[in-house]
Amino acid sequence: MSPVSLLILGDGRFPSGGHAHSGGAEAAVAAGRVRDAATLEDFCRGRLVTAGLVAASLSAAAAAGYDPLILDDAADARTPAPALRRAARRLGRQLMRAVRATWPGSELEHLAAARPAGVHQPVVLGLAARSAGLAPQSAALAAAYDSVCGPVTAAIRLLGLDPFEATAVTARLGGDMEHVAAEAAGQAARLPVDGVDALPAASAPLLDITAEEHAAWPVRLFAS
Template sequence: MSLAALLVLADGRFPAGGHAHSGGAEAACRAGRIHDAASLEDFCRGRLHTAGLTAAALAGAAALGLDPAELDAAADARTPSHALRTAARRLGRQLLRAARATWPDPALEELAAAFPRGAHQPVVLGVTARAAGLGPLDAAHVAAYESIGGPATATVRLLGLDPFEASGVLARLAPALDAVAGRAADAAHRALLEGAGSLPAVSSPLLDITAEAHAAWPVRLFAS
């Protein structure tokens, strides 16, 4: 494992396009479900154990070398919202563009050729992690962190929340994040024997519903 590569990949300044997405926080703020640090923490905890776990397991499996096409199909099956599938592929394209420039690798070129419209972001993340010399647990940690880091950062902009409070939310969720990443990595290893269908498929229906509504807003700050 390269600790430096892990830090680069997890850095919010890495040009992977995540700054344009709120992970459902924008819709939750408008609905009043997020209105302060405590409600942000509740939202992030729920997202971590659902969308975060699913994404982390997909990323871990891709880092182990499972077939990206099989994993992309599994990601599609686990993303019922058309708006979220579109966002995931857009993020995947942007991440792949950054990854190819940062860690040139034949696997990244093959992924770009196989998915000209973009693969799901967690799949690209896992292949990128492998190209950077990282393992499945590393990839799972990055995916899990992204699942809560994005909403926390977005809420600072959406509500004017104190950035120190948002950082405190992420720090308090660190033990849960570690546990989710561990579960995801274990699931990725099982998938080597049982296939991508055995990966977690934890749902968050409200995120799917609000993503469809958010995509139809005429004015919005974030793409998703």
């Protein structure tokens, strides 16, 4: 297992398309729920233990070798908002392009051929981790980190937030990310016995509602 591979996956310069998405932060800023570093941290913590936990468990399961097509269907079932499903598949397509160039492998080629319309980003992330030789918990950690760093990076642009304060938000959530990653990996390990029902289905209804509203905005800075 290479720690460098985990760093590459988590690097904001990795061309995964995440820079075009705010993870719900743009709608939260517009509604006044995210105003500064403190409210951004609250938003990210809530996102981490709901959507972030689901994403981390899907990534861990894919990294463990569970059928990615079944996981993609499970991701659909856990993403009730059509706008979020579309965003997840767009991000998955972009990530797939980057991963196939960086860590080419037959599993990635098979998945790309089987789902040409795109696969949910967390599933692709888990398969990327598997191709890079990472353990399921590392894949879960990458997904947990991704669920936080997207909104944090977006908040810098949306609020003119001090980048040092934004980085401090990410750092303060480090322990929470590790906890979510460990929980997700544990749940993913139960799949051979319990099937996809072992994966969490934590919901964030406000993220779902505002995602649909955000998708209808005539002018927006981020795709989601």
